[in-house]
Amino acid sequence: MKETRTSRVLRATVEYDGSRYRGWQSQMNARTVQGVFTGAVKPVLGEGTRIFGSGRTDAGVHALGQVASLSLERSVPVPELPRLRRAINDGLPPDVHVLALEPAPPGFHARHDAALRIYRYRISRRRTAFGKPWVWWVKDPLDAAAMKKAAALLAGRHDFASFCENAPGHDSTLVEVAWAKVETPASVPDLILFRIAASHFLWKMVRRLVGTLVEVGTGRMAAPKVAALLAAASSEPSRYTAPPSGLFLETVVYEGDPAPPEIDPLRPGW
Amino acid sequence: MKETRTSRVLRATVEYDGSRYRGWQSQMNARTVQGVFTGAVKPVLGEGTRIFGSGRTDAGVHALGQVASLSLERSVPVPELPRLRRAINDGLPPDVHVLALEPAPPGFHARHDAALRIYRYRISRRRTAFGKPWVWWVKDPLDAAAMKKAAALLAGRHDFASFCENAPGHDSTLVEVAWAKVETPASVPDLILFRIAASHFLWKMVRRLVGTLVEVGTGRMAAPKVAALLAAASSEPSRYTAPPSGLFLETVVYEGDPAPPEIDPLRPGW
Numbered sequence A, B: 001m002k003e004t005r006t007s008r009v010l011r012a013t014v015e016y017d018g019s020r021y022r023g024w025q026s027q028m029n030a031r032t033v034q035g036v037f038t039g040a041v042k043p044v045l046g047e048g049t050r051i052f053g054s055g056r057t058d059a060g061v062h063a064l065g066q067v068a069s070l071s072l073e074r075s076v077p078v079p080e081l082p083r084l085r086r087a088i089n090d091g092l093p094p095d096v097h098v099l100a101l102e103p104a105p106p107g108f109h110a111r112h113d114a115a116l117r118i119y120r121y122r123i124s125r126r127r128t129a130f131g132k133p134w135v136w137w138v139k140d141p142l143d144a145a146a147m148k149k150a151a152a153l154l155a156g157r158h159d160f161a162s163f164c165e166n167a168p169g170h171d172s173t174l175v176e177v178a179w180a181k182v183e184t185p186a187s188v189p190d191l192i193l194f195r196i197a198a199s200h201f202l203w204k205m206v207r208r209l210v211g212t213l214v215e216v217g218t219g220r221m222a223a224p225k226v227a228a229l230l231a232a233a234s235s236e237p238s239r240y241t242a243p244p245s246g247l248f249l250e251t252v253v254y255e256g257d258p259a260p261p262e263i264d265p266l267r268p269g270w
Helices: A033-045 A078-090 A144-152 A203-218 A225-231 A236-240 B033-045 B078-090 B146-151 B205-220 B223-231 B235-238
Strands: A006-016 A050-053 A061-077 A097-104 A114-124 A157-158 A174-184 A190-200 A247-254 B008-017 B050-055 B063-075 B095-101 B114-124 B157-159 B174-183 B191-200 B246-253
Touching: A006 A033, A006 A078, A006 B063, A033 A050, A033 A061, A033 A078, A033 A097, A061 A078, A078 A097, A114 A203, A144 A174, A144 A190, A144 A203, A144 B205, A174 A203, A203 A225, A203 A236, A203 A247, A236 B223, B008 B033, B008 B078, B033 B050, B033 B063, B033 B078, B033 B095, B063 B078, B078 B095, B146 B174, B146 B191, B157 B235, B174 B205, B191 B205, B205 B235, B205 B246
Parallel strands: A061 A247, B063 B246
Antiparallel strands: A006 A061, A006 A097, A050 A061, A114 A190, A114 A247, A157 A174, A174 A190, B008 B063, B008 B095, B050 B063, B114 B191, B114 B246, B157 B174, B174 B191
């Protein structure tokens, strides 16, 4: 008799265009990505399936690789997973797509177990006929070199109180940023990418960092001021919150994962 | 007194998402790209401006670099062109964008003077949350190596009668194909690109070539059969016409132009 490996916890990797959603997290009376995802998962994997995302993404924010953990009522055979993934995708609207559906260890939880989250933010220096919902078009000329210099100041352990919206009941504003960089892909000179990796992020943190980097890029703010904003709490960056359209949850990394794959700088579109 | 160079003929390079248009060419009672382009150009450059595109693109077909010639009622100073381009873009819907507006020699005509046209066709091997309007999603597994072999047979002077829709009053079906190739960009393994360059194309030619290459990719057609279809007129490829969503007019080249720029294989989106 051939043994078939089974799994009761699954890990789903999901890409979505968040333009028409009130964010990832399920809400009463609002269309969310988790809501439509759950609606496609339950008929395939069982009504009792419990689903947790690695974290909220705000209204209008996108994902190239959101991760969700799925706790099933009963185990499924691992060789069935490709077919089940296709069945889930058949039930999803065109702007949400399950890239992978894999067995996960017992107790795996997409939010609690996440070791590193990588976000990307896409700034367009020009109007574009194609990728408008997935960029922030900044009309002012931008000094990308100055932005690179300012982004480099973000790596390390800092108090990001200046760069977050105060969520009720939220405790520390200390975040260890593994790396942060501004990239200018040679193949598309009008695109500026900001990418940042940390174990967790505060509410609106990436968008306020990007808004502040754009202030540096236009020359309205000197690069070293970013260090001063990290050193002392200030409400100034709240004025520079970048729009959600340019923001993507790129990858979520868990203990034991291989190095995250390089995702083409042009994704999702231009 | 400083001399200011002026020009009475302009060359516009235009990108557009053709999803919501009945093609490039102006038509009565239909929304076309040329129609909205003309509507944005005339208030800026004069009601008597005459506009010619390098060629029709069909309903739903896109462009990364359509070229139009603009014959003005009176000359404009060349240093004014960047400002005029911005004014035209301000009057365009978000899915049409003028990339460049340059002086052209007297008598320049975008269609008559075109030396080479390059098209790209984008095939997706998977469902995608982002680029759906800009690919043809083929669910069958595709053998890209077989498609490459078949595409190589297209270069040279052939009778493409098997691969065109008979347009009334159209004369020869002989076309000299400068090059044709199937590319699989390493950064996006699920994308297959077909690119083809020729002085001119016949109606539906690229879409029928792509549909036939996909037959080869699935294994339903042997690669050498493509040569047989070129050698003898056949109605078979009309059954394989690929959808317009994946087709892009990439570049139009004119005598004296520098080598056309490499356009990132991921453009416009994924």
